[in-house]
Amino acid sequence: MGGTEQNRQPGGRPTSKDVARLAGVSHTAVSFVFNGRAEGNLSPATQERIRQAADRLGYRPDPVARGLRRRRTAVIGLVTDEIATSPFAGRLLRGAMETAWDSEHLVLTVDSGGDPAKEDAAVAELLDRRVDGIIYAAMSLRRVRVPEGLHRIHSVLANCVPEDDSLPAVIPAERAGGRTAARLLLDEGHRRVAMVGGQDDMASADRLRGFRDALRAEGITVPKEWVVRSGGEINSGYEGALRVLDGIAADRRPTGIFCYNDRVAAGVLHAATRLGIAVPEELSVVGYDDQEHMAAYLTPALTTVALPHRAMGEAAARLLLDSIDTGRTSPATVRRLACPVISRASVGPAPSR
Secondary structure (H helix, E strand, O other): OOHHHHOOOOOOOOOHHHHHHHHOOOHHHHHHHHOOOOOOOOOHHHHHHHHHHHHHHOOOOOHHHHHHHHOOOOEEEEEEOOOOOOOOHHHHHHHHHHHHHHOOOEEEEEEOOOOHHHHHHHHHHHHHOOOOEEEEEOOOOOEEOOOOOHHHOOEEEEOOEEOOOOOOEEEEOHHHHHHHHHHHHHOOOOOOEEEEOEOOOHHHHHHHHHHHHHHHHOOOOOOHHHEEOOEOOHHHHHHHHHHHHOOOOOOOOOOEEEEOOHHHHHHHHHHHHHHOOOOOOOOEEEEEEOOOOOHHHOOOOOEEEEOOHHHHHHHHHHHHHHHHHHOOOOOOOEEEEOOOEEOOOOOOOOOOO
């Protein structure tokens, strides 16, 4: 047999004692290395010898035993309302899971389907499993009722804010995103701009406020009829675009349209094609969300403002893990993350007419 097998205890999985024997050190020295206490107690050479022995044996610390020593489980819960249906859920989940994994935590995910009773039951189940903390995530920005039980453990909200302002939250900077979208058009010389789409929600209101902020700073007022709150789907964009473009002379219609989201933008592009209006030569179109498998494949490819779903997952997990590590409850503040521009082909200089 090779050295690895000779130094491994019967039963298969190598133990810290196996590592100690192979490295020629005490069991305590191995514990120091894998519990983060090696600095100041062991020389760098000894630490390296222990890690090499662990690599040879395929040794990994037992997370259950380590959790018992620390009174932790190294698991965090993630409760959300629409994992199964939202096109953005995967990004948020990946951000949270990879951040947790980097800190040697797993994420246990529960989809409530938006049912408050199921949310309360999910949180209760996670508490029974003694998770170290919980992220509650919504797939559309809104104020939410805090599920029962979240105040009994370290908790952070993602893409939503609590109705009672009782917990920390990480959300997109939607108003700043609206300003960014407007600037994409203003910087290309557009002065006749419209906004199409939107619903009765926080995101719509904040994006419109930001859009108007940027235009007001340039002394531009958007005519009331050029703000069309038609909804959030492709047909909403199509119908909204017809209202601001159809039958209007080229020198009087908008030269740029900011869309509530990428689905609305797809409808606007379809309407422009039907009306024989070239994009971006005669009309520039800006979307919002950077919807995967969609925005980049429209014709022309859509310039859009991305929602930072992955960054939200990362930031929420980091905030939660920091709270767990320090044992201190995070202040109930709202952290807003920037919405980056994804430049493609649907925005061009304003036509000269």
